[in-house]
Amino acid sequence: RSFYSDNSIQKRDYQNEIEACQIYCYGELLHTVQMAHLFADSKTFVDRKLKNTPAETIANFQTFMAAKNNSPTQDEIREFVENNFDDLGKEFVPWEPTDWVEHPAFIDNINDPDLKQWGVDLNAIWKDLGRKMIDDVHANPHFYSIIPVDNPVIVPGGRFIEFYYWDSYWIIRGLLYSQMTHTARGMLENFMSIVRRFGFIPNGGRIYYAQRSQPPLLAAMIKSYVEFTKDTQFAVQSLEVLEHEFEYWMNNHTVQAKGYNVCAYGGISPGPRPESYREDIETSKAFVTDAEKEEHYAELKAAAESGMDFSSRWFINDKGEQTGDLTHLKTRSIVPVELNAILHWNAKIIAEFYRLAGNNSKAEEYENKAAKILEAIEAVHWNEEAGVWLDYDLINNKSRNYFVPTNLAPLWTMSYNLNDTEKISKSVLKYIEKLELDKYPGGVPNTLYRTGEQWDFPNVWPPMQYLLIKGLENLGTQESKELSVKWGHRWVKSNFQAYSETRAMFEKYDAERFGGHGGGGEYDVQKGFGWSNGVIIEFLDKYGRNITLPGNGGNDGGKLKMWSVIGITAIAVIAVVVGRLLI
Numbered sequence: 001r002s003f004y005s006d007n008s009i010q011k012r013d014y015q016n017e018i019e020a021c022q023i024y025c026y027g028e029l030l031h032t033v034q035m036a037h038l039f040a041d042s043k044t045f046v047d048r049k050l051k052n053t054p055a056e057t058i059a060n061f062q063t064f065m066a067a068k069n070n071s072p073t074q075d076e077i078r079e080f081v082e083n084n085f086d087d088l089g090k091e092f093v094p095w096e097p098t099d100w101v102e103h104p105a106f107i108d109n110i111n112d113p114d115l116k117q118w119g120v121d122l123n124a125i126w127k128d129l130g131r132k133m134i135d136d137v138h139a140n141p142h143f144y145s146i147i148p149v150d151n152p153v154i155v156p157g158g159r160f161i162e163f164y165y166w167d168s169y170w171i172i173r174g175l176l177y178s179q180m181t182h183t184a185r186g187m188l189e190n191f192m193s194i195v196r197r198f199g200f201i202p203n204g205g206r207i208y209y210a211q212r213s214q215p216p217l218l219a220a221m222i223k224s225y226v227e228f229t230k231d232t233q234f235a236v237q238s239l240e241v242l243e244h245e246f247e248y249w250m251n252n253h254t255v256q257a258k259g260y261n262v263c264a265y266g267g268i269s270p271g272p273r274p275e276s277y278r279e280d281i282e283t284s285k286a287f288v289t290d291a292e293k294e295e296h297y298a299e300l301k302a303a304a305e306s307g308m309d310f311s312s313r314w315f316i317n318d319k320g321e322q323t324g325d326l327t328h329l330k331t332r333s334i335v336p337v338e339l340n341a342i343l344h345w346n347a348k349i350i351a352e353f354y355r356l357a358g359n360n361s362k363a364e365e366y367e368n369k370a371a372k373i374l375e376a377i378e379a380v381h382w383n384e385e386a387g388v389w390l391d392y393d394l395i396n397n398k399s400r401n402y403f404v405p406t407n408l409a410p411l412w413t414m415s416y417n418l419n420d421t422e423k424i425s426k427s428v429l430k431y432i433e434k435l436e437l438d439k440y441p442g443g444v445p446n447t448l449y450r451t452g453e454q455w456d457f458p459n460v461w462p463p464m465q466y467l468l469i470k471g472l473e474n475l476g477t478q479e480s481k482e483l484s485v486k487w488g489h490r491w492v493k494s495n496f497q498a499y500s501e502t503r504a505m506f507e508k509y510d511a512e513r514f515g516g517h518g519g520g521g522e523y524d525v526q527k528g529f530g531w532s533n534g535v536i537i538e539f540l541d542k543y544g545r546n547i548t549l550p551g552n553g554g555n556d557g558g559k560l561k562m563w564s565v566i567g568i569t570a571i572a573v574i575a576v577v578v579g580r581l582l583i
């Protein structure tokens, strides 16, 4: 079909051009099936393959609706779905990565025997998370919601059986540490082909995700690949695509704050999220007019584009505060620290790759773009009073002084003036101390508010722990490096505790419980899990020589102390009781 062989960039109206979209992205059929609540998880329906062409399916649907007087029962809709849709997962064949090795070098960097075995187990999970598309997906894409790509991918796991954009950053780094450079390269080439086809990278590998993106980390993925492989040729080859993606963000996500051009998350399609259709209709009931409902859908999609779906981070209530619920989502009116920091990083990487290509004028052009973004980050996000970077509220024209790990994103992307390192280090460490971010046994929570949403307290997310730990390490002062190592060790130990109890890696964890997994939000906690494994593999490589688990001769600070106190108290109580009995 022409869409998939069309190389033009910056396509905007592709949902109407992708034939399968009339089934999977919008329309009466999608509405009828999703509102019938046939599946516990709304994503199940939009991932099922068609048995007939989209046009035939629509014709069947119209005949079906006419026969049922436009009000079929739930059982009749179920029967329609079974007659017209195949099972889940029809687009893939089992695939074991060809470059998988049993004993990658990072395992040799781990001293503790239990952690070493865990490293071996995690490396083996890549084989479960690999997906290769069948040839029919390329020949007949209109039968599927999956976006065809040439090379196999590593998926997050659980309900997420397709690639996800920002997850792939941590997955690809994990693959590189596992010596699976070929698989990593294949995923990068897929993304490059997707930018050529779509003009940007969708949220995930399904056409119903193709009207929003996720935090733009492709440049950082390619930089990671080039650092591992020294393949500077690939860096140079990627420039055209990286420039396109950068321009896409600049042209489609720019807003004005304090007189500066900055970027915010957005979304460009009408209607509820197809994969969470019923849930979005449900929350939209709080609004009266169709226009208000559409605004709400756009806010939900913008939050999904941020990757933090959902969180009080995106709530603005009537008082300009973050308490509320999904009806208070105002994602598009909040300028997010990490998005601008990541775009600054993109501009720096593109400039660096242009230098490698020997194109100094283009390198300077991107250095200037990076400098402009940095200026905006300092003016809009840095908050002297709070001593950290903060999101900016465009409705009330003020900083949002609420904790999110992304408040420290500029440390990760090195988006600050390096001459200010000492000052920033003092200030940021004071902020961490003031908020007592170090007190949580299971890691730093995503926010300090408990709302039941999955990107709120007490959930702890692997990519955010990574951002904090890497950011503090990059900052490079004695104190920041010490805290980075402390949090790095704790993250490894706490994930290991969860793994040893459940034999599973989770997409999110629990700040309040050492070894506890997360929950909340609109779907059950998922296991697998791509970014969790990627982060731990990198940390095992980095810290593995210095971590020994308590049972293997190491000590576990807090826990050991707690057990000593309990032990001594128990002995004292027994002594008193025995003493009394003897008297």
Ligand SMILES: OC[C@H]1O[C@H](O[C@H]2O[C@H](CO)[C@@H](O)[C@H](O)[C@H]2O)[C@H](O)[C@@H](O)[C@@H]1O
Pocket (backbone or CB within 6 Å): 043, 156, 160, 164, 165, 166, 167, 203, 204, 273, 275, 276, 304, 305, 307, 308, 309, 310, 507, 523
């Ligand atoms: O179906 C609900 C939402 O699920 C995805 O979001 C969550 O999982 C992604 C994959 O791990 C992750 O990238 C994202 O940060 C998570 O919140 C999906 O990305 C959303 O668009 C979707 O609405």
